[in-house]
Amino acid sequence: MRAVRAAGAALGGITMLGAVVAAQTVQINGAGATFPTPIYSKWIDEYAKARPNVRINYQSVGSGAGIQQVSKQTVFFGASDMPMTKEQMQAAPGTLLHFPTVLGAVVPIYNIPNVTAELKFNGQVLADIYLGKITKWNDAALAKLNPGVTLPSTDITVVHRSDGSGTTYIWVDYLSKISPEFMKRVGVNSSVNWPAGVGGKGNEGVSGLVRQTPGSIGYVELIYALQTKISYGPVMNMAGELVKASVQSVTAAAAEGAAKMPADFRISITNAPGKGAYPIASFTWLLMYESPKDKAQAKAMVDFMKWALSDGQKYCAGLGYAPLPDAVIKLEQAALGRIKTS
């Protein structure tokens, strides 16, 4: 008799326990940009060790798809390498907030036989090359930037990304800021109608083409260049210094951006002013609703973001990402308070 009662109590206990566990374990789904996937996965893993009751699942489906899915509310948060446009924000069923998480940068790579010196670039030269206006390596504009380097008279083969990509977005955003003609003829998007050149798929496609094609120039994500040890050239910044992309010079560009950060964090930091700032850099953003439907998820996600912005930033350097400047982190900590968690 006692055994039966005990079993009954146990059964009741299990059902209750089940309810409690279900209430405590929070499952959050997100989707978006592929560029920050390694750091997001790292954060999610590390955070799960500290908070096993929060399960975050991130799918790297691309920035465009991330914006789409968060707008349709099929995922709790989105992620994008480019800020959402006004039209996209208006199309979403609620107010979406942007949170910068880490930084990326894009570097020019090239392959000129018999030239071992490091080539220097500026925005105008890069824009004219990608417009198809500078077609020879010994063009006067390039020669002026690179005194003492004997440049060959061979044709320049322009290589760009063929797949839609945040890397392309940062690259053309920079070129459009420098060159009004580039802005008019090409414009800014993750895929554009290129006036010149061939398309390679992914960073590996572009670097493969550049490595094999004598006389070619391309652009790749900084982390990719660092990991695969491709050499890349410095680019002249707004202050007139030649700056080589590195974790430090990218964070320096972001620090400049932080000074005039708009309240919604939708800022482009290409061609940033200031000493030591690398000009072809950008934030990558996480997208969340100001007033999410599920408050438990909202609470868990805000906690996660606070952790990612403080403890999480120390994982950046190991993976090659430039960490956020402190000023931006402070602004974001405050902005996280806007999310309604109750």
Add this chain to the structure above:
Amino acid sequence: MTLRSRDLGFRAGTGVFALALLLIVCAIGFELVRQSLDSIQRFGLAFWRTELWDPVAGEFGALPFIWGTLYSSVVALMIATPIALGIAVFVSELCPAALRQPLVFLTELLAAIPSIVYGLWGIFVLVPAIRSVEVATPEALRQLPLFSGPPLGVGMLSAAVILAIMVIPFTSSVSREVLKSVPAAQREGAYALGATRFEAIRAALYYARTGIVGAVMLGFGRALGETMAVTMVIGNNPKVSMSLFAPQYTMAAVIANEFTEAADPLYLSALVEIGLVLFIITLLVNSLSRLLIWSMARSGIAAMTAEPPARVAAA
């Protein structure tokens, strides 16, 4: 009675499966139309003949992709068909028995290699080789529109060659099976009439021609839809060009390249319409190949009945 009802049940069951297939094809077509409605309304039929693809300005046309898809597939078939037929004839007619199984195994292995592997091989081995061919092309030939443009390596020729390699195992396996099914009496008859080995094989090929056309069309269908390997070597440049050296683009490649990052509704819709165009073109190609096979089969019968009197007349 029970047997009869079981028959009926079996018939109904398999019928449902066949119907499901039909429904799936219709559903794909319907969904493609539904999701590309924005773009269809905006661009109409001009979509098929516009060369501009500008995601920034929101101007989309499919012509360079249609051209690139058909051009690369046709050139691939021109390369692949003779080679695949050669393999099929050798394996089924001429090959020493000890060599046959390894050869069959190897051709089928080619079909099992994932296309991304072909693509990587294309970038690192094929493209440099094609580039050296392009560099070595004499200046006089380079004046022709077929070989104009700078020697980049990536471009139509690389895409066609890689497609040809991917298509060969399909065409050659099916052709081999078709040749195997040619009755022995056919060959024996040919030899009995004093035919040489070559003539006997030619007779067998003639006998099997509808099946061989089917095998070639199977390869064509595969070439039309191939995505990853082509994307990696074709150069992805949406310009219509006659030149084999020019970087071009295909429909499957542009969808694979741009779909994930397309956030604008019209842009997405235009990409889905590219899928619809590919769907329609594949349907057309398949229907045309059916028609071709039917007409060949019919004219074959007509030829057989018509031939003897003609011979008599000649004699």
